[in-house]
Amino acid sequence: MGVGAFDIKPLGAYGMVLWNTGTKPSKWLCHPVKLFAPRVVHGQAVISVFIYCLRILHIYAAKGMRAYTLAAAERMKLLRRLDAKEHRGKTPLLVAVTARQPAIVHDLIQTGADVNAVDNKGQSALHLAATYGYAQVLQVGKAFMVLIASSHTPLHCAVLAHNTLLREGCQTLTEEQQKDLQHQSEELESCIHLLVQTGASIYSRDVKSNKTVLHYTVQDGNISLLRYFLELNAFKSKDFVNNKAHGNTALHMAAALPCDKNQKEIIQLLLDHGADPSIRNLDNDQPIHMAPSGKSGDQVRHLLKKGKVASAFISCHRNARS
Structure with a gap:
């Protein structure tokens, strides 16, 4: 054949790509492509087909065509274009x-795709898998999992995505929507x-925000994830x-929550795990100063006062022992 894994048959303003799928030695796929130059010469056809073949790899990956993706990926690797990006900055991986094609993700990684590549929004493969709650994609190979140990941002992405589902769950939903939301929540x-x-x-x-997962769970009243992280x-x-x-502890944030976001339970959980109600933020405010006005605010202030007394007692006891 002509150029690498494909050949070109000039057809007026169009060409025909013959693409070896790799599944059978004698089987080739035919794809018509529009050539950008009005006059078809061999060099121009090669450039046009080359661009087209890069797009083909993205299309195969998106459609879950595993055998074709692997064959195309092997050819692109030889041409050092396995990590070519489409208009949104996304590589085939x-x-x-x-x-949500874990098998293809595995194949591309094994072929040599760059697991650190990011799109135009700065999102890596790990960010995307965590944000969308694709647990199967996260499990697709040791090469993929190695990144997790050195990266914390994907965990934040997954927590924020879970918070978003929590907010959506507060809206009026049909039974089918609720089931779908529950499924997404469990996957995340x-x-x-x-x-x-x-x-x-x-x-x-x-x-960017200097927040830990604890701050993120508290800011949206995500009590189930808060329990999980505190237990860890x-x-x-x-x-x-x-x-x-930015000067505020998780307890400051909890004290400022609306009462309908598990506020009292969250404050009590934080206090039980050592949150200090005497700490002041950049405005010199303690958590008690962040509590809302009214009856619900009085209950929060009561909790924080009790926590402050308990914290002082524990501190004095430790000093006496030392």
């Missing part, structure tokens, strides 16, 4: 992740557990509970 929780089990740190801070931190680090993000 990123397309396969978004299309599986992703979060998987990320943690394979090395994602709950203590890492988001680069049991007897390890009070700094985790009292970390500040």
Whole structure:
């Protein structure tokens, strides 16, 4: 054949790509392509077909055509274009992740696709899998899982996505929508557990906001994930509970929550795990100063006062023992 794995048959303003699928030695796929130049010469046809073949790899990955994707990927690897990007900056690997094609994700990684490649929004394959709750995609190979140990942002993405589902669940939904939402929520929780089990740190801070997963769970009243992360931190680090993000601890954020977001339960959980109600933020406010007015605010202030007394007692007891 002519150029690499394809040949060109000039047909006026169009060409015909003969693409070896790799499934059978004698089987070739024929794809018509429009050539950009009005006059078809061999060099121009090669350039046009080359661009087309890059797009073909993205299309195969998106449609779940595994054998064709693998064959095309092997050819593109030889041409050093396995990580070519489409108009949104997505490589074939990123397309396969978004299309929820774990087998193709595995094949592309094994072929040599760059697992650190990012799209125009700065999202890597790991970000996308975590954000969309694709647990199967996260499990597709050791080469993919190696990234998790050194990366914390995907865990934040998964938590934020779970928070979004939580907010959607507060709206009026049909029974079918509720079931779908529940399924998505369970998948995201599986992703979060998987990320943690394979090395994602709950203590890492988001680069932009300086928040940990604790801040993110509290800000949306996500009590189920809050319990999970606090249990992971049991007897390890009070700094985790009292970390500040732009001056506010998780307890500051909890005190400012609306009462319909499990506010009192969240405050009690934080206090039980060592949250210090005496810490002040950048405005010199303690969590008690963040509580809303009215009856619900009085209940919050009562909780925080009790927590402050208990915290002072524990501190005095420790000083006496030392």
